[in-house]
Every structure is written in C-alpha cells, then in structure tokens.
Amino acid sequence: MSHIPAGIRQTQKEKTRQALLDAALGLLEGQSLSSLGLREVTRAVGIAPTAFYRHFRSTADLGVALVEEALGSLHEMIGTTLAATGDSDERITRAVDLIADHVRTHAPHVRFIARERHGGVEPVRTAIGEQLDRFAEEVAVELAKHPEAKGWSEDDVLMLARLYVDHMVMTACAFLEAEPGTEERVADLARRQMRLVSLGRRHWLD
Amino acid sequence: MSHIPAGIRQTQKEKTRQALLDAALGLLEGQSLSSLGLREVTRAVGIAPTAFYRHFRSTADLGVALVEEALGSLHEMIGTTLAATGDSDERITRAVDLIADHVRTHAPHVRFIARERHGGVEPVRTAIGEQLDRFAEEVAVELAKHPEAKGWSEDDVLMLARLYVDHMVMTACAFLEAEPGTEERVADLARRQMRLVSLGRRHWLD
DNA sequence: AGTTTCGGTGAACGCCTGTTCACTGACTAA
DNA sequence: TTAGTCAGTGAACAGGCGTTCACCGAAACT
Numbered sequence: 001m002s003h004i005p006a007g008i009r010q011t012q013k014e015k016t017r018q019a020l021l022d023a024a025l026g027l028l029e030g031q032s033l034s035s036l037g038l039r040e041v042t043r044a045v046g047i048a049p050t051a052f053y054r055h056f057r058s059t060a061d062l063g064v065a066l067v068e069e070a071l072g073s074l075h076e077m078i079g080t081t082l083a084a085t086g087d088s089d090e091r092i093t094r095a096v097d098l099i100a101d102h103v104r105t106h107a108p109h110v111r112f113i114a115r116e117r118h119g120g121v122e123p124v125r126t127a128i129g130e131q132l133d134r135f136a137e138e139v140a141v142e143l144a145k146h147p148e149a150k151g152w153s154e155d156d157v158l159m160l161a162r163l164y165v166d167h168m169v170m171t172a173c174a175f176l177e178a179e180p181g182t183e184e185r186v187a188d189l190a191r192r193q194m195r196l197v198s199l200g201r202r203h204w205l206d
Numbered sequence: 207m208s209h210i211p212a213g214i215r216q217t218q219k220e221k222t223r224q225a226l227l228d229a230a231l232g233l234l235e236g237q238s239l240s241s242l243g244l245r246e247v248t249r250a251v252g253i254a255p256t257a258f259y260r261h262f263r264s265t266a267d268l269g270v271a272l273v274e275e276a277l278g279s280l281h282e283m284i285g286t287t288l289a290a291t292g293d294s295d296e297r298i299t300r301a302v303d304l305i306a307d308h309v310r311t312h313a314p315h316v317r318f319i320a321r322e323r324h325g326g327v328e329p330v331r332t333a334i335g336e337q338l339d340r341f342a343e344e345v346a347v348e349l350a351k352h353p354e355a356k357g358w359s360e361d362d363v364l365m366l367a368r369l370y371v372d373h374m375v376m377t378a379c380a381f382l383e384a385e386p387g388t389e390e391r392v393a394d395l396a397r398r399q400m401r402l403v404s405l406g407r408r409h410w411l412d
Numbered sequence: 413a414g415t416t417t418c419g420g421t422g423a424a425c426g427c428c429t430g431t432t433c434a435c436t437g438a439c440t441a442a
Numbered sequence: 443t444t445a446g447t448c449a450g451t452g453a454a455c456a457g458g459c460g461t462t463c464a465c466c467g468a469a470a471c472t
Binding site: 189193196 | 403
C-alpha cells in the first residue's frame with residue numbers, strides 16, 4: 001500500500017491519456033496541430049469522441065501537454081552535456097552526436113516541436129518559446145561557470161547561449177529533413193558551424 | 207496595343223488570383239496551411255467555391271504560389287546588400303535593419319514562411335527549402351568574392367553562408383514574435399551574434 | 413453495505429468541408 | 443457576325459467536424 005494511491009482507476013486514466021498523446025503525435029507526423037481533429041485522435045485510440053474531454057479541454061491543450069513531453073525531459077540532459085569535460089572539439093562532437101541520437105530516437109517529438117514552434121496555435125507556440133527560453137538560461141549558467149567566460153557581461157553570455165540553443169534546434173531540424181544516408185553531412189556541417197562560433201567566442205574580448 | 211495581349215479577361219483572372227492569394231495570406235495569420243479550407247478562402251474573396259479550381263489545383267498549390275510571392279523577390283535584395291561596401295559592423299547593422307524593415311512591411315509573408323518551413327504540407331516545405339538553398343548559394347557566391355575568403359575551401363564558404371541565412375531567418379522570426387517596443391533588443395541581440403560569427407570567420411584559418 | 417465518484421458511451425445538434433456537374437454570359441477570335 | 447472560349451455560378455452529394463446531454467457501471471470512499 002503506497003502512500004500515493006494510484007488506484008486502478010487513476011492508472012487506467014493515465015494510460016488512456018498517454019494513448020491519446022501517442023496517437024496525436026503519430027497523426028501529427030503528417031499535419032499541423034491546427035488541423036488535427038479531436039475525433040481523429042479518439043478514433044485512433046479506439047474510444048468515443050466525448051471521452052477526449054475527460055483528459056483535455058481541447059486539441060490546443062493536448063498540444064501543450066505534448067510540448068511538456070517533448071522538451072520537459074531535456075533540461076537535465078543539456079546540463080550534463082555542457083558540464084562534461086574535454087576540449088572544445090570533443091565537446092562539439094559529443095553535442096552534435098547527442099542531437100543526432102535524440103532526433104533518431106524521438107523523431108516525432110522533434111518534428112512536432114519544429115512544426116509548432118511557429119505554428120498556428122498560440123498557447124503551444126508560447127509553451128515552446130518558454131521552454132527554449134529556459135534552455136537558453138540554463139546554457140548561460142553553464143557557460144558562465146566556464147573559465148572562458150571570464151570578463152564577459154551577463155548579457156553577452158546569454159547572447160551566446162541563445163545562439164547555441166537556436167543552432168541546436170536548427171541542427172535538429174536539419175537531421176529531421178536529411179535524406180537517409182546524408183546524416184553525416186549534416187553532422188559535419190553542424191560541427192564546423194559550432195567550431196566557427198567557438199572561435200568567435202574565444203576572440204570576443206580581443 | 208501591346209505585344210503581350212493582356213486582354214480584359216486575362217487581367218481579371220490575374221486580379222482574382224491575387225485576391226485569393228491575399229485572402230489566404232490574411233487567413234494564414236491565425237492558422238496553418240494544412241487547416242486552411244478552400245471554401246474559407248473563396249468566401250473571403252466573395253466568389254463561389256468552385257471558382258477556386260480555375261486558379262489552383264488545391265490549397266497546397268496555392269501555398270507554393272505564396273512561397274514564390276514571399277521569397278521570390280528577395281534574391282536580388284540579398285545580392286545587393288552583401289555586395290555593399292563598408293566595414294564589418296556597418297554591414298551587420300545594415301543587414302539587421304533590412305531584416306527588421308522587411309518584417310515590418312511584409313509581416314504576413316514572413317509569418318507564412320516561418321510557419322510552413324516545417325509545416326504539414328510537403329510541397330510547400332520543399333518549395334521553401336529550395337528557396338533557402340538558393341539564398342545560401344547566392345550568399346556563398348558573394349562571400350567568395352570578398353578578400354576575407356582567401357584560402358577558404360568552397361565547402362567552408364557554403365557552411366558560413368548557411369549559417370548566415372539560417373541566422374537571418376531566425377532573426378526574422380524573432381522580430382515577428384517580439385512584443386511591440388522590444389524590437390531594438392532583438393536587433394541588438396542579432397547584431398552581437400552576427401559580430402561573434404564574423405569574429406569566428408576572421409580566425410577560421412588560424 | 414450503501415453511496416458517491418467519474419471515465420467512457422452513443423445519439424443527436426447544427427454546421428462545415430472538398431468535389432462533381434451542367435450551366436451562364438461576357439470576352440475573344442475568325 | 444458568328445462561333446468558341448472560359449471565369450465564375452449554384453445546387454447537390456456524401457461525408458466530416460466540435461460540442462451537448464443523459465446515461466452506464468465499475469472503482470472508490472464511508
């Protein structure tokens with residue numbers, strides 16, 4: 001008997017909710033959230049359309065939940081990656097490999113974020129923007145710890161952090177759209193771009 | 207009597223076609239192309255739904271036409287901007303101002319491109335991707351002309367060009383989402399990021 | 413054991429959609 | 443002047459949509 005109830009009822013509800021999220025994510029591989037129908041999702045799960053309302057107020061609400069699922073778990077990953085040791089090139093290689101891996105294992109999630117970041121559903125756009133802002137702040141904190149950040153203004157650190165985060169998103173999108181077999185070309189491009197940025201970083205205070 | 211006929215008929219058809227594009231662009235401020243209905247567009251123009259087919263095969267077809275309208279005219283602008291004289295900082299300032307201006311005067315077009323670049327309609331995604339590829343190549347040609355490109359491999363020039371183009375798109379999106387009054391902060395961030403990239407560029411061959 | 417809670421149901425509401433078809437009537441070309 | 447072209451029409455079809463409501467039955471609480 002656990003302290004948290006987690007009865008049969010709550011468990012089933014969570015399972016159905018997850019099924020709805022999974023089904024929606026699948027359907028969203030080929031369309032945008034603003035054209036995703038509630039009936040479409042419930043049909044894919046095998047429940048009545050009305051049951052949808054027991055879990056989400058609307059498809060926009062479901063979208064926000066998907067943002068959480070797609071990006072919520074990435075915060076700690078970013079922290080540990082940046083805190084890792086190694087010289088600049090090693091860290092760049094590791095970062096790009098990590099992005100490639102993540103896109104490979106979570107393609108639908110990444111596609112959803114790329115699509116809805118500037119998509120037609122305002123609450124979802126906002127949710128993604130907030131998550132990316134958080135990423136940038138977290139990256140900034142890690143960058144500030146590094147000895148290379150000595151003499152940098154707080155604003156300039158954040159500027160660099162945003163550049164890294166946006167480049168990360170850009171790279172993820174490039175992997176997503178890469179024809180099978182051309183991923184290494186994308187990775188090589190991303191690494192060289194990051195190397196150039198790192199070079200600029202080292203000479204920022206000249 | 208012009209050599210090109212351009213009779214009353216053809217003129218009217220072109221006018222209606224443009225009205226359809228304009229109406230669609232307006233409707234697309236609040237939704238994605240994949241959820242845009244053909245009836246919705248014709249209703250906004252004030253013609254029968256069936257008349258839509260006289261101009262476009264589908265809404266995807268209309269989307270591709272919108273890509274042409276939004277990006278087709280930008281090629282020469284990019285060329286002249288990069289060919290302009292001035293030191294690095296002046297050129298950066300001018301480029302960012304140009305982006306800000308363009309977003310101000312063509313917000314719906316920019317929003318459409320941002321939204322559909324990774325949107326749910328494949329032909330439109332492809333059309334945007336092709337235009338951005340062309341931009342990158344054109345930027346690469348201009349960069350190669352510059353004395354700073356001495357000793358650079360062709361591949362590295364293209365790498366830098368892609369970074370500039372993607373940063374341009376990123377900046378345009380940032381202007382789009384900037385709260386009124388915060389545009390100068392966005393511009394300042396973009397300029398510093400470009401300055402850092404330019405710094406990396408200068409030390410690439412060290 | 414009795415009562416309440418609540419995830420899921422199925423019918424029904426009014427409205428929307430893309431596409432077809434035969435059609436009209438102003439412009440065009442002979 | 444006559445014949446043809448063709449942008450735009452309006453009705454009809456067969457479906458889709460989001461949302462409402464009263465209802466069921468098993469789990470949860472007392």
